[in-house]
Amino acid sequence: MRRITRLSRFNIASLALGLAFLYLPILILVIYSFNASRLVTVWGGWSLRWYHEFFNDRAMIEAAWMSLRVAVSSATIATLLGTLAAVALSRGERFRGRTLFSGMLYAPLVMPEVITGLSLLLLFVALNAERGFWTVTIAHTTLTMCFVAVVVQSRLGSLDRSLEEAAMDLGCDPVRAFISVTLPLIAPAIAAGWMLAFTLSLDDLVIASFTTGPGSATLPIRIYSEVRLGVKPEINAICTLVIALIAVVIVIASLASKLSSSQGESAAPL
């Protein structure tokens, strides 16, 4: 029997090239952040000089702190609301306004950021809200909620529902069945959703630029204004630190998901 489903040389080549394309630029960036030379393209030996520079850059540190606070609070609110939304959509059967609800929920996933950012800003201006930490947090919550909902909903979808039903047949009321049976089972997905929301918030430039006020720039806003002026070794160092932070987050997330699903499902487009 001829087996054409085997991995061909073409398959291997495209995989290798694809992964190299995805990882090499980041790797180069990380390596050059340890470059002693001021010229970004000349290798002057290993050094931590640019990290030192970053930690003495007050404005950058403040921006990083602002970004971290926004990321933690918006990810937390988004996880709470996104999980509720996922539960309603995957367990609520039919309810009035369901179509509008899922439409609204998943639109920010693809909506161009300039539109989301501008519309939120106009709302905040109309409400006369002081722009800064809270406005960015609200904006990021709106943006990231759908990502949490997608992750949690795909987990809920692959869950064996007879477990919930069994708990209720044994006398649990729905809320109790949810808390003691469903919630522990979807906890890893919720954790993964939080991490995703956290990194997305940490990453966002466009929406934050629209919704923040003077004097409260986030890290991407600062990086962006530096990058526009050209490549600076210090930026390499900051980017490497952000990558390291996200790497830690990913490791935790993957450990969490390993704890949960042995069924390798959920190919949700993250």
Place this chain on the structure above:
Amino acid sequence: MSSRRIFARPARFAAIAPYVWMVLFFMVPFAFVLKIGLSQTAIAQPPYDPVFDLTAGWDALRGAFAALSFDNFKLLVSDDIYVFAYVRSLTVAITATVLLLLIGYPIAYGMARLPRRWQAVAMVLVIVPFWTSFLIRIYAWINILQHDGLLNQILLALHLVSRPVVWLSTDSAMYIGIVYSYLPFMILPLYATLAKMEPVLEEAAGDLGAPPWQVFWLVTFPLSLPGVGAGVLLCFIPIVGEFVIPDLLAGSNSLMIGQTLWLEFFTNKDWPVASAAAIVLLVVLLVPLLLYERLQKRQLEHER
């Protein structure tokens, strides 16, 4: 069955909080965009209405017949800029999406043919770059593409070029940036459908004598169309409104609509024009957005 129905009732209540949030911070803001985009007196700093000049040539025509003031002239010029920006956004998005499909498909196909155990690893490897910051990934490319950057150094060392090539501020740099940033969005939906496909189908076609390219073209590709659709929409829609990548990598002589919107808003402080631009952008994206919503819904219903 009955317990399922009992469970559904409180589950519906879970929708209330996120529902209210999304109405308040997603739907209502659009009303403000509409209002400010259409209003010409109250909030507008220059007292003219850009929307009608953008959409209807009729108004511009009437304006031309009326006293030809400097303002009208300026409007007509800005009108042109907008039309070009929309055309360019669509061209860039279509080109980039085609490139993404051509590059992403072989990778997703390779992933789907890996042994089960390695598929999970490959998927993580594709997702991880998506977690690292968008801005950082673009910045990494600025490092590589600059005048004395790594790419030029390699090309010079290999004697492929005799002097450094200008990469930054060109369309090719922008396309590299877009493909690089959006590749996971293309690969993952493609992989999801390709991995679900029964390998027996391809084998059967092969056993019946079809050469590999015919197997691919007549069996594999048609079956992967849902994934192609999802990947194309997930890439196309955000790319049309893309700001960061063209701003940092492409030249400034022809702007995409996201850039003009940004410019109007932050540099010219012209909120009505920016709002109008946003509305037109939304209208342009309405059909792909509705398609995307339908696809998303179908997939979720399927999962349920």
